[in-house]
Amino acid sequence: MESTILCYHKVGPAAEEGRRLNIEPNRLRSHVGFFSRRKYRFLRACDLSVPWTPRTVCFTFDDAYVSTMFHAPAVFEEVGARATYYAVSGRVGKTSDWDGEAARPLADWDTLLAVQSRGHEIGNHTVNHVHLADLPIDRQKFEIGQADADLRSRGIVPRSFCYPYGSHNEDSVEILGHSGYGVAVALKKRLASSDDSRLSLPRIVVAYSDTLPMLLYKLFLKARIRSRKPGPPYG
Ligand SMILES: [Zn+2]
Known part of the structure; x- marks a missing residue:
């Protein structure tokens, strides 16, 4: 069984948000509309645990x-x-300091709570937006566990986790498992399969230039080719 898991970042007019890691609201609407018209079920990441x-x-x-x-x-x-x-607990209400000169403001706690109360999921994206695979296990435990505690202390209930930059290793997966997380998402440019570990699910990044036809090409042709098991090309 496959599931299409998409990864976006900013959503706003290009005049304000630029093009890098951004998508304009009407383009997002066209993507959502496609799946809605075809009667797809929309899942939050936490819903992928079942x-x-x-x-x-x-x-x-x-x-x-x-x-x-x-x-x-x-x-x-x-x-x-x-x-x-996915919220970065140490930067809530500040700016995305990992974006360099393109740093943009991040939502504050009240906004996160309001969106959660409308039925959306707010998940854990570490304290400091770090590359987990580069860190020793104690630092990884801090980034995952402290972010969880920070979110909960503000009334946010994180039920899934997102690896910054997709970066993770066996330690990250083990810590998340022990912390009660059933779902964690990474980046792998292919559709997710029910054979994938729920603590390392691949997502496909959607870019500014992804018109609906381009997105469909990426998802249902390019990603499908990548999903195939490696084997002799002309065997
Ligand atoms: Zn991130």
Whole structure:
């Protein structure tokens, strides 16, 4: 069984948010509309912990930018769907200092709580937006466990985790398992399969230039070719 798990970042007009890791609200609406018209079930990432059914799609948004939290939730609610947003607990209400000169404001606690209360999921994206695979196990435990505690202390209930930059190793997976997380998402440019570990699910990054036809090409042709088991090319 497959599931389409998509990874977005900012959602806003290019004049404000630029093009890098951004998508304009109407383009997001066209993506959501496609899956809605075809009667896909929209899952939050936390919903991926249960046995999968055919035709599911999961929209995730990394970093919980102000622009994303302003524009995206309503796009899903228009079709009765919900999505998942990953907050960096040490940067809530500040800026994305990992974006360099392109740093943009991140949603504050009140905004995260308001979006959660509308049925969306706010997930754990570490304290400091680090490459977990580069860190010793104690630092990884801090980044995962402290972020969990920070979110909970503010009333956010994180039920899934997102690896910054997709970076993780066996230690990360083990810590998450012991911390009670049933789902963690990474980046692998292919559709997720029910054979994948739920603590290392691949997502496909959606870019500014991904018009609906381009997205469909990426998802249903390119990603499918990548999903195939490696073997002799002309065997
Ligand atoms: Zn991120």
